[in-house]
Amino acid sequence: MDLTIAEENYLKAIYHLSEGGKKSVSTNDIAGEIQTKPASVSDMLRRLSDKHVIQYKKYYGLQITESGKQLALQTIRKHRLWEVFLVDKLQFAWDEVHEVAEQLEHIQSSLLIQRLDAFLNYPKFDPHGDPIPDEYGDVRSRPRIPLNEMNIDQVGQIVAVKDSSAAFLRYLDKVGAYIGARIKVLDKVEFDGSVEILVDQKKTLFMSKDVASNILVLQS
Amino acid sequence: MDLTIAEENYLKAIYHLSEGGKKSVSTNDIAGEIQTKPASVSDMLRRLSDKHVIQYKKYYGLQITESGKQLALQTIRKHRLWEVFLVDKLQFAWDEVHEVAEQLEHIQSSLLIQRLDAFLNYPKFDPHGDPIPDEYGDVRSRPRIPLNEMNIDQVGQIVAVKDSSAAFLRYLDKVGAYIGARIKVLDKVEFDGSVEILVDQKKTLFMSKDVASNILVLQS
DNA sequence: AAATTAAATTAGATATATCTAAAAAAAATG
DNA sequence: CATTTTTTTTAGATATATCTAATTTAATTT
Ligand SMILES: [Mn+2]
Ligand SMILES: [Mn+2]
Ligand SMILES: [Mn+2]
Ligand SMILES: [Mn+2]
Numbered sequence: 459m460d461l462t463i464a465e466e467n468y469l470k471a472i473y474h475l476s477e478g479g480k481k482s483v484s485t486n487d488i489a490g491e492i493q494t495k496p497a498s499v500s501d502m503l504r505r506l507s508d509k510h511v512i513q514y515k516k517y518y519g520l521q522i523t524e525s526g527k528q529l530a531l532q533t534i535r536k537h538r539l540w541e542v543f544l545v546d547k548l549q550f551a552w553d554e555v556h557e558v559a560e561q562l563e564h565i566q567s568s569l570l571i572q573r574l575d576a577f578l579n580y581p582k583f584d585p586h587g588d589p590i591p592d593e594y595g596d597v598r599s600r601p602r603i604p605l606n607e608m609n610i611d612q613v614g615q616i617v618a619v620k621d622s623s624a625a626f627l628r629y630l631d632k633v634g635a636y637i638g639a640r641i642k643v644l645d646k647v648e649f650d651g652s653v654e655i656l657v658d659q660k661k662t663l664f665m666s667k668d669v670a671s672n673i674l675v676l677q678s
Numbered sequence: 679m680d681l682t683i684a685e686e687n688y689l690k691a692i693y694h695l696s697e698g699g700k701k702s703v704s705t706n707d708i709a710g711e712i713q714t715k716p717a718s719v720s721d722m723l724r725r726l727s728d729k730h731v732i733q734y735k736k737y738y739g740l741q742i743t744e745s746g747k748q749l750a751l752q753t754i755r756k757h758r759l760w761e762v763f764l765v766d767k768l769q770f771a772w773d774e775v776h777e778v779a780e781q782l783e784h785i786q787s788s789l790l791i792q793r794l795d796a797f798l799n800y801p802k803f804d805p806h807g808d809p810i811p812d813e814y815g816d817v818r819s820r821p822r823i824p825l826n827e828m829n830i831d832q833v834g835q836i837v838a839v840k841d842s843s844a845a846f847l848r849y850l851d852k853v854g855a856y857i858g859a860r861i862k863v864l865d866k867v868e869f870d871g872s873v874e875i876l877v878d879q880k881k882t883l884f885m886s887k888d889v890a891s892n893i894l895v896l897q898s
Numbered sequence: 899a900a901a902t903t904a905a906a907t908t909a910g911a912t913a914t915a916t917c918t919a920a921a922a923a924a925a926a927t928g
Numbered sequence: 929c930a931t932t933t934t935t936t937t938t939a940g941a942t943a944t945a946t947c948t949a950a951t952t953t954a955a956t957t958t
Binding site: 462464465494495497498501502505516517 | 914923
């Protein structure tokens with residue numbers, strides 16, 4: 459039994475909300491993530507439950523099932539592979555890919571995804587540093603921490619961003635913070651949590667705690 | 679006002695039927711093309727008319743409008759560009775692309791199509807020899823005739839196929855008839871319309887009138 | 899021209915997906 | 929623990945898209 463496009467989008471949102479360490483996912487959380495109304499979510503939860511991709515008892519919260527998790531991971535795999543395609547092959551900027559990938563992720567063809575994966579040389583991460591699940595749903599995630607949680611003098615490499623909004627990504631482009639950049643924490647301001655970092659041993663950069671918390675670093 | 683996926687599919691079918699038969703397109707014809715019921719077509723015709731992509735007076739037939747034609751051509755452009763992508767870049771066989779392109783043609787992003795076109799080196803024809811409309815909807819079609827209408831001793835080049843079904847395309851693969859092949863008509867059987875041709879000055883091939891009528895040739 | 903047949907449309911049903919407003923249940927508060 | 933607030937669900941409406949069965953209109957035949 460296949461999922462509709464709307465069902466795939468809901469399931470993906472539920473998976474993302476579940477991953478964030480959150481124990482139970484609320485109807486309002488889902489509504490916020492999908493940009494829809496709680497009433498629509500309640501309706502959809504019943505349908506997802508009927509298809510056994512979530513366990514759901516009304517008013518008691520929900521849990522994604524193993525089969526639901528696998529389906530969500532396949533949609534995420536497709537989304538991220540398409541993002542790599544758009545950036546690597548079609549010269550899209552990393553802040554331009556999301557909307558298009560949101561559509562492409564729903565194309566149904568296992569052959570297509572196999573071939574696309576090979577064509578892209580089996581990438582392990584998308585343009586935002588997020589890991590690409592393999593065809594069995596396995597994710598090789600790297601240990602990474604928000605930049606604002608690093609201490610002075612610690613060094614590492616920017617490997618991902620938490621926020622993939624165009625506004626944030628364009629800001630990073632402007633200041634010269636990119637995935638793969640080697641950084642060192644030069645200073646942290648106690649008062650507001652802002653940080654000063656050295657990028658590629660050349661350039662110093664000041665950023666607010668808000669910005670730093672959306673940059674994920676692999677420490678070394 | 680954008681079209682839905684269903685509306686795009688109907689409009690594309692109407693365009694194809696208008697191009698072929700020329701005269702008026704019937705509700706039953708559309709139902710046959712789209713694999714749906716006449717009742718559903720009547721319903722859709724009213725909606726397409728509301729969106730001014732066809733002119734429609736019930737029981738009196740329909741005509742595609744200029745804006746409808748442009749929209750259909752853009753969908754066809756996307757369909758054929760994706761087919762080229764699948765064959766040239768992802769090693770799909772020409773009989774494997776249709777279903778996937780049928781989905782990909784509905785992805786909405788003008789930047790995507792511009793970039794895809796460039797990435798593929800601005801192809802003029804799809805894997806089945808059909809011309810790819812440019813971004814303004816202009817189609818540069820070559821004069822071509824069905825193979826069964828050629829006379830003995832005439833020569834030419836296979837440039838397209840009328841039938842794009844997997845069964846037909848796999849048959850052509852098997853006998854070695856491909857787009858670009860140079861052919862010469864060696865013999866025609868009056869009785870059943872079957873023909874004997876020479877392919878690439880090497881191989882002789884017998885084919886029924888039915889097969890020959892689905893192979894389009896550019897005479898030389 | 900009347901009767902018959904074919905084509906097209908409408909009526910009414912079902913399924914998906916969404917919304918607003920109202921009701922019900924759970925959680926928070928004093 | 930009773931009351932208030934928040935969250936969640938349901939009721940009822942709208943829009944898309946499809947179907948079967950009935951009806952209407954057009955076309956064909958006698
Ligand atoms: Mn999506
Ligand atoms: Mn991404
Ligand atoms: Mn289609
Ligand atoms: Mn084609």
